[in-house]
Amino acid sequence: MTSKKVSHYILLISVHGLIRGRDLELGRDADTGGQTKYVVDLARALAYQPSVGRVDLATRLVDDPEVGADYREALEPLDKSAQIVRIPAGPEGYIKKEELWDYLDIFADNLLEWLRQQTRMPDVIHSHYADAGYVGVRLSLLTGIPLVHTGHSLGRDKLGRLLAMGLSSDLIEQRYHISKRISAEEDVLANAELVVTSTRNEIAEQYELYDYYQPERMVVIPPGTDLEQFHPPENKVKIAFGKSLETFLNNPKKPMILALSRPDERKNIVSLVHAYGESPELQKLANLVIVAGNRDDIREMDEGAQAVLTEILLLVDYYDLYGHIAIPKHHKQEDVPDIYRLAALSKGVFVNPALTEPFGLTLLEAAACGLPLVATENGGPVDIIGACHNGILVDPLDSSAIANALLEILSSPKKWEKFSEKGLKNVRKRYSWNTHAQKYLETIQPLLEHHPEFPKVARVRGDLSYRDRAVFSDIDQSLLGSAEGLKAFAAYLAENRKKVFFGVATGRRLDSAMAILKRNGLPVPDVLITSLGTEIVYSPQMTPDSAWARHIDYHWNSKAIRRIIGELPGLTLQPKSEQSRFKISYHYDAEQAPTVEEIQTLLRQEEQAVNVYISFGQFFDIVPVRASKGLALRYFAQQWNLPLERILVAGGSGADEDMMQGNTLAVVVANRHREELSGLREPERIYFAAQPFALGIIEAIEHYDF
Structure with missing residues (x-):
């Protein structure tokens, strides 16, 4: 690694999924999506900044014959002074993020041990998603290193959507361990010095659901896109991926309506197929191309992906869309820019009909290749289309609105050109990784200056x-x-x-x-x-x-804590002999007192970050976080x-x-x-x-x- 005169050292943590520096397997499963690309791109972008001397991206080491050998390498150089650090935790094999909770303390211990072996400790820890947030909190509490966090998606928001879909609380808990996730997110919000979000919507509508909600600690820094990789098509350049679509389509030269995402129910691709199937005019104007991960046999995919793809195929048959729709089985990550460019050459449109989209990185990639956009009005696309003026927002549950927006762009060459040009111009201006990295470093500068690691005592x-x-x-x-x-x-x-x-x-x-x-x-x-x-x-x-x-x-404030707890029923202070400078102890009457979770919620709402304990069913203690x-x-x-x-x-x-x-x-x-x-x-x-x-x-x- 090269050295630099100024040496800020940033540790990024992203525990789950399959992360490597090349050929990212995006869409392989629900855990290997936009977040994995985001953290790799962020590590590279930060490493190129003059004030950054070192960036480590810590993730879980996976030694599994079912996945590539890259994921068992302890260290992988990225660019400049950035590297991926793989830390063992739990089983050697690859497991999904919902099953990682029992091993996160091991990950934290192993990562801290690895850090202790380095020549210096990081200046800042930046965790990504709730599982990494859990690890980041542990490291920050032990070392005093300031914590920055990016949620990517949030448990309370997901819980609300799953309940609205009719799933029972017990099933949600069994499948997603949602209570552990939400608890970890609450702890992160109580302990992070800064929360980085991609959109204003995240702050106003998603983080607002949490007890420890402090919008003044939150900042919007939209992610960037790689403008060297994602750029408009060059004239007369043949794109090989087009061959794989010819077997599906009667007229491959028609404009392409392109959707590119995981086959996940939340991505709402089924509504897009409904919109296309119910509009003969749309079928006449354009082909529908759905790039939804990779598959060999739908029956061997996980339950969610299997259900989505099966429903799409049933709708193709119901609307008799043969010859009008392409659903290729395989694509490589390096094909993605060409897929966008192929759609742009056809004068097509990129569509993201997700029920909600935390940010929408694919929208930036598509716009950087010259494609106009039709996207969900829920989440990040509001900010992206609002800033770039390159598309139309729609209600993702209204299939006729989706069809009308697509028709509006596809039937007007002038509108297509206008949206394409504005997207190209504004993505380059507002959404480059260099812009992101510069704003990020400006924002965390106070953390780099005022949080020395606590001293060791000989x-x-x-x-x-x-x-x-x-x-x-x-x-x-x-x-x-x-x-x-x-x-x-x-x-x-x-x-x-x-x-x-x-x-x-x-x-x-x-x-x-x-x-x-x-x-x-x-x-x-x-x-x-x-x-x-x-x-x-x-x-x-x-x-x-x-x-x-x-x-x-x-941040210990015993007077404020006594004031907040003092009027609650079922809690009486223990004798002075049981109190200490950093411990407030109560007798707890379970028949009268609020639950421990309710008391913790009250303390968080009053901005008190503490640890609370119930012992032997009758002793309730509060100590510093x-x-x-x-x-x-x-x-x-x-x-x-x-x-x-x-x-x-x-x-x-x-x-x-x-x-x-x-x-x-x-x-x-x-x-x-x-x-x-x-x-x-x-x-x-x-x-x-x-x-x-x-x-x-x-x-x-x-x-x-x-």
Whole structure:
């Protein structure tokens, strides 16, 4: 990679789909669409800016014989100082984004470990889509690096549309894990310094649905298009793709109505076929060409694509459109610019009839090749056609409106020329990647200047430096509860003191934790993570970690939180002995109090980014957003250079969940509250013990051969 005088380092994260620097398999499936192209183009565009020294695009490593070998390469250079970094997480094989949620903590841990091995940390993290947002929040909370986010599409908007289609809430949850996605999006909005959107519509109508809605933190920066790749056709140049259409069409020289998208119900191609089939005049004027991904056998495609393509074929037969419509089975990504140019040469029109279109990158590509547009009035096309004045917006559910708009352009050579020329001119002026990158860097400049990474503190290690693994446990209902188990655990610690750190991670304050451990005859831990991850203390001098305290103080406003929560029924403050500087604790009466989700919503609406926990069904705690048992544990591991794979964590309630996810080895001990952790699914790293309390920890030590 080449070096530059100014060296801003930007980390882009896009977890799902198949991402590589060449021959992008757009349309292969629902996960490999416009977003994959967007992030690759963005990485390249940023790397060409003089002030940027390095751009890494982090995605998931896939080692699967069903996909190309490129996706198993850990590093892939792009251009200039940009590269793709592939991080392993979960199964080696390719899995769809809805199944990735259980592995995102592992992805975050592995990515952070990779970053620690680099010569410097990024200046900014930019996550793309909800899954990457989840990862970005974790990294930002741990490192203090500012987070920028682009949603691409949003879960609350999708949920509304799926419900409107008649799908049940249970089916939506089962198929899309929509609650996890929306929760991740809420956390992103609470923690991102900046949200980059493609259109004003996203801000006004989609993000407005979220609790932590702060439009002042949002900026519209439309994506660009590659003007070297997408350009008008040259005279007398034969386009090879035209041959593949000749077998479908009686008169291939007629103008082409072109639709290019995934065979996805939301893309609404079926309505376009209805519009064409119901208009003999349109059939006389033009051919309909639908480029909808690649297929060998429709029966082997996923359920959604299969349903769309089957419906299209049934409509072709119903309207007897044979000879008027082409639905080619295959195309390569490098064919796409030529497909647009072929349509432009025919004096055709590009149409996007999607139910809603978050942005509409294909509209820019088509316009850059000289095609007039007909597009949905829902979403990004409003901004694009509004800025370029090169087409007509339509109601995607009104097939006659679609047909009339197409007829208006196709039957008027003057209008066609006007729209074509305006599109060419305005796309070049407003939607180049260079323009996007320049505005992006101008917008994030304050983040690059004012967010240093929190300091590392040098530790006096003494004999602790010989320890190469650690056991951390919660105290109540995890470590305590069985005299036999405590005796066995104490013997394990005594036998392994020279090589094993002993730590506790508890909701108790330091004084309370020390007292109960002493009362039960346990040795003083080497590390105490107390008050739900808000305090880290090292023995034997009981030295508090002041750097951690400074780090978690970020945006913490205890007075505002007490004011917001104070009037709610079913919540009463616990005694002062249970409160601390960074922990507000309540007794929780489930019969009177709002649900935890409702309280979290209220706090978000009041712009309080915090972590909330319910433990043992009766204790409700609020801590800073940068504090949790899991985050504190990872901070400790970083400070002592201890791999997470060598840390065994034990817990038994919901407050322990985030320290059990990711690369740690975990055990859920048997107790009456373990159901709070029943959603954890990672059989190689999360073990559900048959034995209760400390006996369960001993069982896990044997299970993992720790």
